[in-house]
Amino acid sequence: MGNQNTSVHLRAKSRNDGKNHPSRGARGAARYGGVIHDNTRHTTRFTVVGNHLAQHDALSLTAIGLALHIQSLPNGSQVDIGSLAARFPEGKTRIAAALRELEAHGYLRRTRVRTDEGHIVTRTVSCNQPGRTGAGDEPTEPNPPPRPRRAAEKPQRRRALPSVPQPAYPAPDLLQTALGVLSGLRRTDPRLLISATDAEHLVPGVAAWLERDLTPEAVHRALTTGLPQEPLHRPAALLAHRLTAQLPPLPPFRSAPENPSARHPLQNCDTCDRAYRAPEPGSCRVCASG
Numbered sequence: 001m002g003n004q005n006t007s008v009h010l011r012a013k014s015r016n017d018g019k020n021h022p023s024r025g026a027r028g029a030a031r032y033g034g035v036i037h038d039n040t041r042h043t044t045r046f047t048v049v050g051n052h053l054a055q056h057d058a059l060s061l062t063a064i065g066l067a068l069h070i071q072s073l074p075n076g077s078q079v080d081i082g083s084l085a086a087r088f089p090e091g092k093t094r095i096a097a098a099l100r101e102l103e104a105h106g107y108l109r110r111t112r113v114r115t116d117e118g119h120i121v122t123r124t125v126s127c128n129q130p131g132r133t134g135a136g137d138e139p140t141e142p143n144p145p146p147r148p149r150r151a152a153e154k155p156q157r158r159r160a161l162p163s164v165p166q167p168a169y170p171a172p173d174l175l176q177t178a179l180g181v182l183s184g185l186r187r188t189d190p191r192l193l194i195s196a197t198d199a200e201h202l203v204p205g206v207a208a209w210l211e212r213d214l215t216p217e218a219v220h221r222a223l224t225t226g227l228p229q230e231p232l233h234r235p236a237a238l239l240a241h242r243l244t245a246q247l248p249p250l251p252p253f254r255s256a257p258e259n260p261s262a263r264h265p266l267q268n269c270d271t272c273d274r275a276y277r278a279p280e281p282g283s284c285r286v287c288a289s290g
Helices: 062-073 079-088 092-104 172-188 198-209 216-224 237-243 285-289
Strands: 108-114 119-124 266-267 275-276
Touching: 062 092, 062 119, 079 092, 092 108, 172 198, 172 216, 198 216, 198 237, 216 237
Parallel strands: none
Antiparallel strands: 108 119, 266 275
16 A cells, blocks of 8 residues: 655655756756646655556556555555445446556455455455565465365155055045045054155055955054064055055955846736746736736
């Protein structure tokens, strides 16, 4: 930053070491045109600026003026693009370009550092003599590496449940009864609490049991009896295994009871001409009883 002196009277040094002073060199020669300095020695509120900056042959006038302004500021002043654009009429684009010029020629050093709170901020160091390491130059990396992120934990892939038997005729009432059986298992053993997705997978298996002439109570006992004592990590998988491994056989085929009268042929009543079954022609039961 610029050096501000409020107490010591410094002997001003010529800006060009006397090489082109109008009173030296070609003495007595009349000079016309050009700048003539009417200088007053500053004793307070001044900033010493080197001619290497003020007469820089590569920097733009905006960059030189901006460097002079920054060097005159006290430590801690805001010199970001937004603050400078609010102070001067040049606008953010020209100010940003001037800052890049000063940084390229060594009059500014901008580094990104991490605060104790973990935020990334930009630290700007103004150099009145390029190439010199001064205050504020802490050994920080220009772009500090970000904190290592935790490796994203891959979600554990859910293992599919074992397949279950399928009913031959999945009637809605049958499936609803099967769902009621699964919902009641947790009342006997709280470890058999299953999700709706698992229940949807297991319902056809329970329905296949009910098709085999088992009552809902019998299926409930088959699924809750003889469970292991240790914790059940996958109760739905255990139920699916039991529904498949312990599936009872189909009941024996039973034909409908035959009506003895259905074996007789159809006859027409001789009295009312009504059709009836009888081994021989004659009158129907109504006419015969009348």
